[in-house]
Amino acid sequence: MTPAPAPARPDNPAQRAVKAGAVWLRQEWQGWTNTEGGRWIFVFKCMVAAFTALWLAFRLGLDSPNTAMTTTFILALPSSGMVLEKAFYRLLGTVVGVTATVTIVALFPQQIPLMFVALALWVGLCTCGAAMYRNQQSYSFVLAGYTTVLVGLPALDHPTVIFTLAVTRLTEVGLGIIVASVVHDVLLPRHSNRQVMNTVQARYQRFITFCSEVLEERLSPAEVELTHLRFAADIAALESGRAAAFFEAAHTRWHTRQLHAFNNAFMTALTTFYTLHRLTHRLHGAGSAASPVIALIEPLHAMLAAALRADLKAGQPSPDWQRVQAELAQGVAAARTALGTVERPVQIDFDTAVELLQRFARDMTAFVALYHGLAQQRKMQVSDPVAYSPKTPTGLVLTSGLRAAVALLLGAVIWYWLEWPYLATSLAMTAVFSALASSSPRPLALIKGVMAGFVLGAPLALFTEYCLVIHATDYPLLVLAALPIFGLGCYLIADPKRGGMGIGLSLFAAQVVAPVNQIHYDPQTFLSAELSLNLGVMLAWAVFAIVLPEHTMGHKGQVTSALWREALGAARSPLFRLKLRFDNRVRDMLNQLNATAGPVPGEETRAVVRQGLTLLELGHSVIEMRQLIAASGPSPVRNALTLCVDRLTDYFRDHSRDKGEAVLDAILRAGPHVRNALAEETSEPRRQRLQTALTDLHSIYTSLLDQLPANPQGEPDHAP
Amino acid sequence: MPREIAVFGVLLPTILPLFLASLLIQGALDWVLGLAGVYRRVWHPALLRLCLLVCIFAALIGVYYK
Numbered sequence: 001m002t003p004a005p006a007p008a009r010p011d012n013p014a015q016r017a018v019k020a021g022a023v024w025l026r027q028e029w030q031g032w033t034n035t036e037g038g039r040w041i042f043v044f045k046c047m048v049a050a051f052t053a054l055w056l057a058f059r060l061g062l063d064s065p066n067t068a069m070t071t072t073f074i075l076a077l078p079s080s081g082m083v084l085e086k087a088f089y090r091l092l093g094t095v096v097g098v099t100a101t102v103t104i105v106a107l108f109p110q111q112i113p114l115m116f117v118a119l120a121l122w123v124g125l126c127t128c129g130a131a132m133y134r135n136q137q138s139y140s141f142v143l144a145g146y147t148t149v150l151v152g153l154p155a156l157d158h159p160t161v162i163f164t165l166a167v168t169r170l171t172e173v174g175l176g177i178i179v180a181s182v183v184h185d186v187l188l189p190r191h192s193n194r195q196v197m198n199t200v201q202a203r204y205q206r207f208i209t210f211c212s213e214v215l216e217e218r219l220s221p222a223e224v225e226l227t228h229l230r231f232a233a234d235i236a237a238l239e240s241g242r243a244a245a246f247f248e249a250a251h252t253r254w255h256t257r258q259l260h261a262f263n264n265a266f267m268t269a270l271t272t273f274y275t276l277h278r279l280t281h282r283l284h285g286a287g288s289a290a291s292p293v294i295a296l297i298e299p300l301h302a303m304l305a306a307a308l309r310a311d312l313k314a315g316q317p318s319p320d321w322q323r324v325q326a327e328l329a330q331g332v333a334a335a336r337t338a339l340g341t342v343e344r345p346v347q348i349d350f351d352t353a354v355e356l357l358q359r360f361a362r363d364m365t366a367f368v369a370l371y372h373g374l375a376q377q378r379k380m381q382v383s384d385p386v387a388y389s390p391k392t393p394t395g396l397v398l399t400s401g402l403r404a405a406v407a408l409l410l411g412a413v414i415w416y417w418l419e420w421p422y423l424a425t426s427l428a429m430t431a432v433f434s435a436l437a438s439s440s441p442r443p444l445a446l447i448k449g450v451m452a453g454f455v456l457g458a459p460l461a462l463f464t465e466y467c468l469v470i471h472a473t474d475y476p477l478l479v480l481a482a483l484p485i486f487g488l489g490c491y492l493i494a495d496p497k498r499g500g501m502g503i504g505l506s507l508f509a510a511q512v513v514a515p516v517n518q519i520h521y522d523p524q525t526f527l528s529a530e531l532s533l534n535l536g537v538m539l540a541w542a543v544f545a546i547v548l549p550e551h552t553m554g555h556k557g558q559v560t561s562a563l564w565r566e567a568l569g570a571a572r573s574p575l576f577r578l579k580l581r582f583d584n585r586v587r588d589m590l591n592q593l594n595a596t597a598g599p600v601p602g603e604e605t606r607a608v609v610r611q612g613l614t615l616l617e618l619g620h621s622v623i624e625m626r627q628l629i630a631a632s633g634p635s636p637v638r639n640a641l642t643l644c645v646d647r648l649t650d651y652f653r654d655h656s657r658d659k660g661e662a663v664l665d666a667i668l669r670a671g672p673h674v675r676n677a678l679a680e681e682t683s684e685p686r687r688q689r690l691q692t693a694l695t696d697l698h699s700i701y702t703s704l705l706d707q708l709p710a711n712p713q714g715e716p717d718h719a720p
Numbered sequence: 721m722p723r724e725i726a727v728f729g730v731l732l733p734t735i736l737p738l739f740l741a742s743l744l745i746q747g748a749l750d751w752v753l754g755l756a757g758v759y760r761r762v763w764h765p766a767l768l769r770l771c772l773l774v775c776i777f778a779a780l781i782g783v784y785y786k
Contacts, residue, residue, distance in 0.1 A: 080766060185766040185770070186764070186767050186770055189766055248765070248766070249750070249753075249754070249759045249765035249766055249769045250754075250759045250760060250765050252754045252755065253754070253755070377760075
């Protein structure tokens with residue numbers, strides 16, 4: 001008797017079919033959950049949150065239950081950390097806004113013009129605050145501003161009810177926040193923490209691939225610039241993901257520090273790499289008779305590229321970067337011997353290239369160590385990393401405040417003039433959207449999306465209200481009737497391209513469809529409400545299109561002048577942690593540029609990126625020279641370097657050709673002093689510093705030569 | 721025990737400050753648990769956190785309205 005055949009006999013066709021079917025089903029299921037399924041889960045969570053909030057508001061007998069529901073739509077964000085973060089800042093903003101409203105109304109009872117001026121001032125102030133920050137903190141400011149309008153307007157004629165209105169608003173927003181946070185955090189959550197780790201991993205792989213491709217000279221300059229732009233956006237995205245993950249249970253303090261350190265190390269490595277790349281590029285372009293340096297450093301590049309590639313290979317232990325550094329040092333020594341004695345310019349090129357290569361290897365060592373620490377969730381000692389913090393130029397901050405104030409006053413004048421009571425709703429909408437859009441890189445696109453949602457919402461809401469909701473006799477039926485329109489809104493929110501439209505549709509529907517405690521169906525009121533909501537958004541759009549349209553975040557001209565100001569700051573501000581702060585700011589400018597430029601940045605954007613990267617490099621060199629100056633006693637070197645820094649400061653101030661040439665002149669004079677000092681110096685750390693200074697002088701010199709338009713007298717000879 | 725307390729003449733339900741207090745206690749506990757790495761070992765950290773908050777809030781109410 002033979003035993004029963006093994007269950008997985010490959011020659012049994014039926015079993016094979018079942019197995020193949022199971023595999024197919026599993027693949028389909030995974031594909032679905034990763035794409036469309038994720039969106040449906042999101043819609044499900046939003047619906048649970050919205051209708052729970054509405055039901056609770058009814059049960060508690062709140063005055064306008066739709067505020068609670070609206071809040072859940074505003075908090076409809078993809079991951080639980082983001083929801084918690086926004087919820088926290090929304091609560092904060094509402095508390096401040098409600099307090100301010102009560103104060104303003106109490107200060108100007110029955111003096112409507114004065115009160116409007118005060119409201120406009122407050123909203124303008126808050127919008128300024130919102131423009132200064134760009135993560136969810138900015139939302140707090142926005143909310144503090146527009147809450148005053150939402151609560152203050154109904155109280156214009158009856159100042160005595162202001163307190164009740166304020167308490168109602170706070171309660172309803174609070175209810176919405178609690179419900180949305182609980183639902184999104186507990187029900188099938190998607191964690192920011194895991195997304196942050198995915199971002200870290202993707203960035204690491206992309207950076208390593210990028211470096212090895214550039215070292216092997218397989219990318220065009222345009223591609224390199226665009227990659228730098230994308231990395232800048234990446235840095236900002238990682239920081240905002242980290243800020244959201246902070247609110248999740250699984251995120252810890254040391255994790256935050258490690259992520260900050262990771263970002264810092266990344267920026268340092270990226271800057272060094274850019275300088276190295278530009279120098280190599282220049283050596284290549286120096287003429288058909290390529291300098292002998294190229295032949296000597298190319299094997300070194302190949303060696304580094306091989307080490308980088310080995311790091312990426314899955315399943316292998318990553319190479320020991322200390323060893324790579326040692327091998328690189330040996331290679332450098334060999335190349336130096338091979339070079340022998342050559343003319344001074346060639347020697348300088350070689351020294352700089354080698355020094356940069358070694359610096360890059362050092363930076364990479366730190367970066368790779370941080371990455372592996374994060375990936376394996378190891379706790380590491382990191383020395384005081386600097387948090388990435390966005391910064392908006394002052395001009396833009398003031399402009400956005402002005403714009404919001406103008407929008408509000410304009411709306412108030414129109415309201416007064418037309419005497420149409422529903423315009424109060426329009427006014428509130430104008431205030432909301434002009435404030436919300438001011439912290440967005442593409443305000444017009446945002447408002448347009450919302451407007452599309454509103455326009456789409458008008459007929460849908462009418463149909464829902466008068467064909468479906470009117471037949472609902474109890475709460476479950478009401479949910480059934482209102483589900484399609486809200487579901488559609490949330491489905492659109494989950495689509496990155498139509499997010500604005502989805503938000504518009506949901507908010508619109510929540511305003512007009514969501515029933516109040518005592519429902520009365522009055523088509524005239526309904527249509528007026530629909531019309532006034534649309535008018536409000538249009539007014540906000542008009543204000544953005546008309547009042548200083550150039551002054552928006554990330555506009556090319558704005559970014560360029562801000563970059564020059566940052567470079568000036570690098571030459572003048574106190575030195576403490578200046579390098580990291582400078583790095584942060586410049587990357588942040590590039591990130592704003594990227595957000596505005598859209599998916600396919602044009603030639604002009606690339607020119608700004610080039611400018612930014614050059615200034616980044618110049619700024620770094622200036623900071624290093626200033627550190628050397630601060631550390632050394634009076635000497636000819638110190639005087640020469642001080643002169644260089646002073647002239648560079650002048651150049652950053654008015655970036656004219658004459659000043660640029662003055663800098664070149666100072667650098668040419670400083671070179672011999674530093675080299676003499678280097679020849680006499682015996683202590684190793686100080687030699688290292690002087691060598692760095694020499695490299696800096698050389699890279700400033702070459703990047704200034706690239707920067708200044710073709711020299712009429714022919715290029716001065718190659719040698720600081 | 722009073723159901724409402726007066727703050728500058730405004731009546732607030734007493735459970736509001738109790739809720740805020742439980743949020744604070746929960747925040748402190750959260751920090752300790754995160755530091756100890758507890759959250760990485762449980763199945764659903766967010767649910768655990770919510771349950772802790774409910775327990776703390778209920779306990780405060782229980783103590784207060786005994």
